[in-house]
Amino acid sequence: MRVTKKIKAEQIAILGQVYKDTKPALKFRNPFELLVAVILSAQCTDVRVNITTERLFAKAPCPQDIVDMGLPALEQEIKDCGLFRNKAKNIMATCEILVREFDSKVPEDFDTLLKLPGVGRKTANVVTSIAFDRPAIAVDTHVFRVANRLKLAVGETPLEVEEGLMKAIPKELWSQAHHWLIWHGRRVCKARRPLCGECPLGEVCPSMGKA
DNA sequence: CTCCCGATAT
DNA sequence: ATATCAGGAG
Numbered sequence: 001m002r003v004t005k006k007i008k009a010e011q012i013a014i015l016g017q018v019y020k021d022t023k024p025a026l027k028f029r030n031p032f033e034l035l036v037a038v039i040l041s042a043q044c045t046d047v048r049v050n051i052t053t054e055r056l057f058a059k060a061p062c063p064q065d066i067v068d069m070g071l072p073a074l075e076q077e078i079k080d081c082g083l084f085r086n087k088a089k090n091i092m093a094t095c096e097i098l099v100r101e102f103d104s105k106v107p108e109d110f111d112t113l114l115k116l117p118g119v120g121r122k123t124a125n126v127v128t129s130i131a132f133d134r135p136a137i138a139v140d141t142h143v144f145r146v147a148n149r150l151k152l153a154v155g156e157t158p159l160e161v162e163e164g165l166m167k168a169i170p171k172e173l174w175s176q177a178h179h180w181l182i183w184h185g186r187r188v189c190k191a192r193r194p195l196c197g198e199c200p201l202g203e204v205c206p207s208m209g210k211a
Numbered sequence: 212c213t214c215c216c217g218a219t220a221t
Numbered sequence: 222a223t224a225t226c227a228g229g230a231g
Contacts, residue, residue, distance in 0.1 A: 026227070042228035048218060049227085082216040086229075120229045140227040158228090182227065191225060192221065 001206040003151040008168045010204050011150050015180040016173070018200050022183045024130055026050065031106040031131035032098070033057055038123045039091055044081045052081050063095035063104045090118025108132045122158065135174040137165045142185030143178065149189060149207040 001007075025046040028034040033053065040049045056077050060066045066074060075088040094116045098104050106127065107113055113124040125138035137143070139158040143165075147153040153164025169177045188195045194211045202208050 024227085038227070039229090041226085043216075043226055044228095045219070045226050080217060082218070082226085083214095083228085084216070086215055090229080118229065122228060126227075138227075141225080142227065186227090190220095 003204075003206055005168075007204050008150075008152050011152055011201060012169055012173070012177060012180075014201055014204065015177065015184060019180040019183045020176075022179045024179070025182075025186075027053065028131075029057075031127060032063060032104075033061075034131050035094070035106050035119070035123070035127055036091055038126050039094070039118045040078060040081045040087055042087070043083055048081055052078055063098040066091065066095045067099060087118065093117040094119065106131065110136075121162070125162075129175045129178065133175075135171050137162055137169070137174045137178050139165070140182065141191070142189075143181045145191060146181045146185045146189045149194075149205065149211070150201065151206050 003011075024034075026034065026037040026041060027050045028037050036056070037049055037053050040052060059077070060069050069077075071088060071092050074092055075084055078084050078088055078091070081087065097116060098106065108128065110124050110128050113119055113127055114121065119127075122138045122140050125136040128134045129136035129138060139147075139162045144155075144158055144161050147161050147165055148155070152168055153161045155161040155164055165177070166174065184201075185191075188199050196202060196205075196209050196211070199205065199208070
């Protein structure tokens, strides 16, 4: 199957119809909690992140509280999420910067977010999109896999896929489409055993039955 | 490219 | 037993 512009539009329309009511799976009450939750979410399920952040923010709801708690205690607190030494070091360094340079608030500017330790392109896009309500497409493992399988956007790297998706999707739908792709990746177009048999995109998917 | 890393699904 | 999980840094 050759995936034309028209077929891409159909893919997007179906995704929007099926997943229109989806929202972020990560629990958060403000931009700071979202930022920490997304840093923790690397190579970890959202369910595990939510358990961890609920416990963490009960003890330390603000950047200064985490700084005061100290690195070893933070490591123990987030250990279940994996990669915990790197994540703890990055969260601690980020909190110190937020307190010292940004009045304990999460900056809204994308490039400023990118400079924070532990914050890469995916995390910065999630925060600008979800916390600050600006159009962005964060390419995580689900978005990367689903976009490539659909050939909605093909690329070897997350950045290539991000750029392809921005061309294929109207800007006003970027943030929503990001959620549609994630939920489709979680529920149907799974990494290991995709449920092609019950996929609403079967007719417009070039990878149908090939995984 | 490799390393970081525990929990979970298959 | 092993692949995968809302990645990022060196």
